[in-house]
Amino acid sequence: MREIEINREGHLMFAGADTVRLAEEYGTPLYVVDEGYIEERCREIKKTFIEKYPNANAVYASKALQTLDVCRTVSREGLGLDTVSGGEIYAALKAGVDPGKIVFHGNNKTPEEIRFAIDSNVGRFVADNEYELHLIDKIAGEAGKKAAVQLRVTPGVDSHTHKFISTGNIDSKFGISLEKETRNRIIKFAMESENIDLRGFHFHVGSQLMENDSHLMALDIVLNLIKDVKSELGFEAGELNLGGGFGVRYVDGEETVKVMDFTDPMMEKISGFCSSEGLILPQVFIEPGRWIVGNAGITLYTVGSIKEIPGIKTYVAVDGGMPDNPRPILYQAEYEAVVADKAGSAAGKTVSVVGKCCESGDVLIEKIAVADDIAGGDVLCVFTTGAYNYSMASNYNRIPRPAVVMVKDGKARLSVKRETWEDLISREI
Ligand code: LLP
Numbered sequence: 265m266r267e268i269e270i271n272r273e274g275h276l277m278f279a280g281a282d283t284v285r286l287a288e289e290y291g292t293p294l295y296v297v298d299e300g301y302i303e304e305r306c307r308e309i310k311k312t313f314i315e316k317y318p319n320a321n322a323v324y325a326s327k328a329l330q331t332l333d334v335c336r337t338v339s340r341e342g343l344g345l346d347t348v349s350g351g352e353i354y355a356a357l358k359a360g361v362d363p364g365k366i367v368f369h370g371n372n373k374t375p376e377e378i379r380f381a382i383d384s385n386v387g388r389f390v391a392d393n394e395y396e397l398h399l400i401d402k403i404a405g406e407a408g409k410k411a412a413v414q415l416r417v418t419p420g421v422d423s424h425t426h427k428f429i430s431t432g433n434i435d436s437k438f439g440i441s442l443e444k445e446t447r448n449r450i451i452k453f454a455m456e457s458e459n460i461d462l463r464g465f466h467f468h469v470g471s472q473l474m475e476n477d478s479h480l481m482a483l484d485i486v487l488n489l490i491k492d493v494k495s496e497l498g499f500e501a502g503e504l505n506l507g508g509g510f511g512v513r514y515v516d517g518e519e520t521v522k523v524m525d526f527t528d529p530m531m532e533k534i535s536g537f538c539s540s541e542g543l544i545l546p547q548v549f550i551e552p553g554r555w556i557v558g559n560a561g562i563t564l565y566t567v568g569s570i571k572e573i574p575g576i577k578t579y580v581a582v583d584g585g586m587p588d589n590p591r592p593i594l595y596q597a598e599y600e601a602v603v604a605d606k607a608g609s610a611a612g613k614t615v616s617v618v619g620k621c622c623e624s625g626d627v628l629i630e631k632i633a634v635a636d637d638i639a640g641g642d643v644l645c646v647f648t649t650g651a652y653n654y655s656m657a658s659n660y661n662r663i664p665r666p667a668v669v670m671v672k673d674g675k676a677r678l679s680v681k682r683e684t685w686e687d688l689i690s691r692e693i
Pocket of ligand 1: 325328346369468470471472507508509510551552553554555591595651652
């Protein structure tokens with residue numbers, strides 16, 4: 265989470281706006297996104313990576329938070345866009361993102377999605393496996409086009425993160441195995457295909473990483489792959505995609521990391537290896553998602569029932585929960601919160617913050633100290649909900665998804681409308 269700012273009324277401020285007024289004006293639950301913060305994070309990436317190295321490119325992993333507004337903001341700041349489905353590509357194009365700056369990921373792209381991406385001239389495919397590579401070859405051929413492809417490989421590195429968000433390990437569902445015969449067969453196919461322009465390799469080790477060791481280990485493996493493939497097959501990679509995964513601070517006491525804590529040592533390793541092995545310096549891509557938007561977002565809820573079980577615990581129920589933030593139930597993710605209308609009060613009351621779903625596991629925060637006088641009708645702000653909240657929201661229990669409000673320099677605007685009950689049945693026949 266970020267530093268807290270409180271105004272004279274004792275209300276929590278966010279991005280220059282009074283959060284209690286935002287809750288009054290737009291209703292709750294409400295996702296609030298600080299556009300200025302997204303811009304700052306993009307600019308930091310520009311300054312410390314894109315402009316620092318002649319061969320550096322960054323694409324925003326839009327799965328973290330994809331709205332048309334966020335697509336426009338990151339594009340305006342000069343980043344490309346990582347997408348994982350036809351739907352994400354469709355939305356990106358509707359937002360006006362340059363198709364040439366779109367990278368298309370995913371481990372099971374459908375023929376329909378591949379066709380749409382080819383017809384839309386997306387800049388890169390990251391092919392995840394042999395089956396998909398053959399599909400891309402076939403569909404590009406039918407369209408008379410050549411698809412620019414990076415091959416995703418599985419470096420076989422374990423990362424220190426929740427196993428559901430770790431992706432680079434040997435038994436991962438993602439990427440091509442580095443076993444020699446398999447990888448050479450696949451690379452050779454891509455080299456020889458008339459419809460594929462093989463650019464290089466991609467790896468992604470996992471998400472919410474606070475240390476760079478897994479990235480560096482994976483990089484070693486993939487640099488050696490580049491060297492071996494050059495000597496075995498005569499293919500020299502012109503592109504190397506290092507994925508995303510740079511972590512953010514969710515709770516007090518956690519560290520903050522900078523993208524350059526990862527990219528500086530990786531770029532040093534790449535240039536050192538390439539010059540000592542006589543390889544061309546590849547174009548390097550990174551794909552940060554959470555690092556850009558995680559702390560750009562908060563969620564505002566209205567407190568409802570408070571249940572005190574004497575000597576045991578106090579439950580504070582809010583008007584959202586696992587449908588707008590499934591991360592605690594999925595990954596045991598932890599969050600900080602504050603009573604936004606009593607942000608200046610002493611926080612001495614320990615409670616569990618729970619949602620409104622018919623599910624005992626619908627606990628947003630297991631244990632947190634909140635304002636002693638917390639009561640029904642208060643506004644509760646949960647921090648660091650910018651990444652993988654709106655994008656993973658569901659309608660469980662027929663609960664409409666919240667609205668998204670973008671704030672910049674204290675000015676708020678509605679970015680995504682709140683769903684209605686009517687919306688919930690609008691596709692039913
Ligand atoms: N590139 C690739 C190939 C990825 O698979 C991902 C994330 C990213 C980039 C961006 O990772 P980031 O920089 O945001 O860590 N739903 C989970 C996170 C899943 C991440 C999936 N892939 C969560 O809520 O923690």
